[in-house]
Amino acid sequence: MGVDGDFDERFSSLISVFQPIVDSRTGLVVAHEALTRWPAFPDTSPDQIFDIARTMGIAEELDRRCIASAVAAAAQFTPADHPPRTLFVNIEAEAISSENSSTSARRLSELLRGGGSQVRPVAEFAERSLLTDPARLLRSADRLRRDGIIIALDDVGADPDSMVVLPLLAPEVIKLDRSLLDDDLTGDKLATLLAVLAYASRFDVALIAEGIETERQKEKAIAWGAAYGQGFHLGRPAPLDASQTSSFPVQPRPPVTRPLTEILDDRATDTTSISVLASISDHLLDFATATAEALTIVIAFPEPDMCSADMARTLRRLARKHPYVKALDAPRALFTATDGVRHADLVQPSERIGAIAVIGQRFYCALVARPLDPNGPASPSNQWRYFLTVDPAQVCTAAHTLIVNSTSPTDPGTSGWLG
Incomplete structure (x- = not known):
């Protein structure tokens, strides 16, 4: 035709x-x-x-x-x-x-x-x-x-x-x-x-x-x-008739609608320094580098300058190995359309949220944090509220929330390599 x-x-x-x-x-x-x-x-x-x-x-x-x-x-x-x-x-x-x-x-x-x-x-x-x-x-x-x-x-x-x-x-x-x-x-x-x-x-x-x-x-x-x-053995495509069908006992899941700040407020009970949180994040990225399991990796930087050139190189290496690596609110100049990292901006940045979520077929982990004083000056001595979870549903909710609040490839001002 x-x-x-x-x-x-x-x-x-x-x-x-x-x-x-x-x-x-x-x-x-x-x-x-x-x-x-x-x-x-x-x-x-x-x-x-x-x-x-x-x-x-x-x-x-x-x-x-x-x-x-x-x-x-x-x-x-x-x-x-x-x-x-x-x-x-x-x-x-x-x-x-x-x-x-x-x-x-x-x-x-x-x-x-x-x-x-x-x-x-x-x-x-x-x-x-x-x-x-x-x-x-x-x-x-x-x-x-x-x-x-x-x-x-x-x-x-x-x-x-x-x-x-x-x-x-x-x-x-x-x-x-x-x-x-x-x-x-x-x-x-x-x-x-x-x-x-x-x-x-x-x-x-x-x-x-x-x-x-x-x-x-x-x-x-x-x-x-x-x-x-479903298949020819069970029934071929044909016009409908008025015959009654049996029940299909499936209901839609609740949509993910809560912002990450609310989720953090509900679950964060401890505080620590940014150096401890950065160390945990590095451990997760080291695991992603070493494992043979395919992963989804979503990382959000509370400040663009927290994504260093070394961090960008790590994410580029991970993108060559894993099917989905996304960096949010990182300096755009550190990534290109061909390096495999899906760079995007959070549509509504929320009080300097920092997060990393790593999802595999058998492995789930997420770390979400923000400073106790979101409006205060950045300092290594600042304390951060955080929660870390390995519960699959909570990890998926954190990653889902980050992704849906980020730009898409055809959004105005993007380069076509953000997803």
């Missing part, structure tokens, strides 16, 4: 079909995933159509139409006296790519909730979006959760690097990449699968196994702990 003048008219003639998501043990349908088809292009995949739409600059509009069509069809075939239908809707990156776009988080929420009380929407993001612009993705997820929308992550396990950012999004639902059901799992794939299973167990995540095409794959998915399944 080429890019030509009548593409707009042809892609407008889209239809929504729905693939069932099934309780693997009972066989009952608990939800549907909305998929889009274009009758004018029967041999062209949706991914190819979206690629062409991107070249034409109309991917946002295309995504909006797909969402609206799916939600309207789901509402139409869900009788008012039936429980709401749980509907998984794929969200393209363009839907959250611009704060001012028609499909910003606010507009996206309105589209997803367009089915009223008859449709219970689940926003399904692709795993690859985790590392593209985590700040905007996390902010969007917080907004959707405030509106009662569940977050799902698709194709989990396809990219092992995304695993270290997964806890920051904290999806309520994980869809396992179909490759994780292969009989010939490589060592790396098995390690990824076990990490996903451990994460899902620790954070109470619903698991859906995708690509189930045989009874053996279904049984294997159940054995691994995936309560739900």
Whole structure:
């Protein structure tokens, strides 16, 4: 299919079909995933159509139409006296790519909730979006959760690097990449699968196994702990009818909304000097240098001059080793677009907060601190209030809060390498 003048008219003639998501043990349908088809292009995949739409600059509009069509069809075939239908809707990156776009988080929420009380929407993001612009993705997820929308992550396990950012999004639902059901799992794939299973167990995540095409794959998915399944063996994509679905017992998590200053006020009970805090931070960075485990590292400097040239070199080395290293409120001149460090500024710097959060598949640690007198002159003798935690939920909350309050790649005044 080429890019030509009548593409707009042809892609407008889209239809929504729905693939069932099934309780693997009972066989009952608990939800549907909305998929889009274009009758004018029967041999062209949706991914190819979206690629062409991107070249034409109309991917946002295309995504909006797909969402609206799916939600309207789901509402139409869900009788008012039936429980709401749980509907998984794929969200393209363009839907959250611009704060001012028609499909910003606010507009996206309105589209997803367009089915009223008859449709219970689940926003399904692709795993690859985790590392593209985590700040905007996390902010969007917080907004959707405030509106009662569940977050799902698709194709989990396809990219092992995304695993270290997964806890920051904290999806309520994980869809396992179909490759994780292969009989010939490589060592790396098995390690990824076990990490996903451990994460899902620790954070109470619903698991859906995708690509189930045989009874053996279904049984294997159940054995691994995936309560739900999706694939041709369980049901092919088709138009909806008015059949009632069973309950999908998942609720949206509370959004992360508290500023780090409030979290610090609640948890900080001790004080110490900046030299002690710097020593602990150095220990965490030394661990990150030595470990073979892939990590997310987020560090915020209470003053730009606290990020020395030596510290910048350390962060650049870590960025060559780990998939996500972010430095907040550090001197921009110390980093470049090619060194791998995601430099950004805190949108609302809060009383000289300093923090470091390190997250792996098995390791969680965060240190958050600020001076007792935030408005006083900087001095090595100053005392700082702080808390240090290895609780996974608290560490993820600290990192999440730092990231969502930082600039994004397309924000005004940034260089396109901040994320």
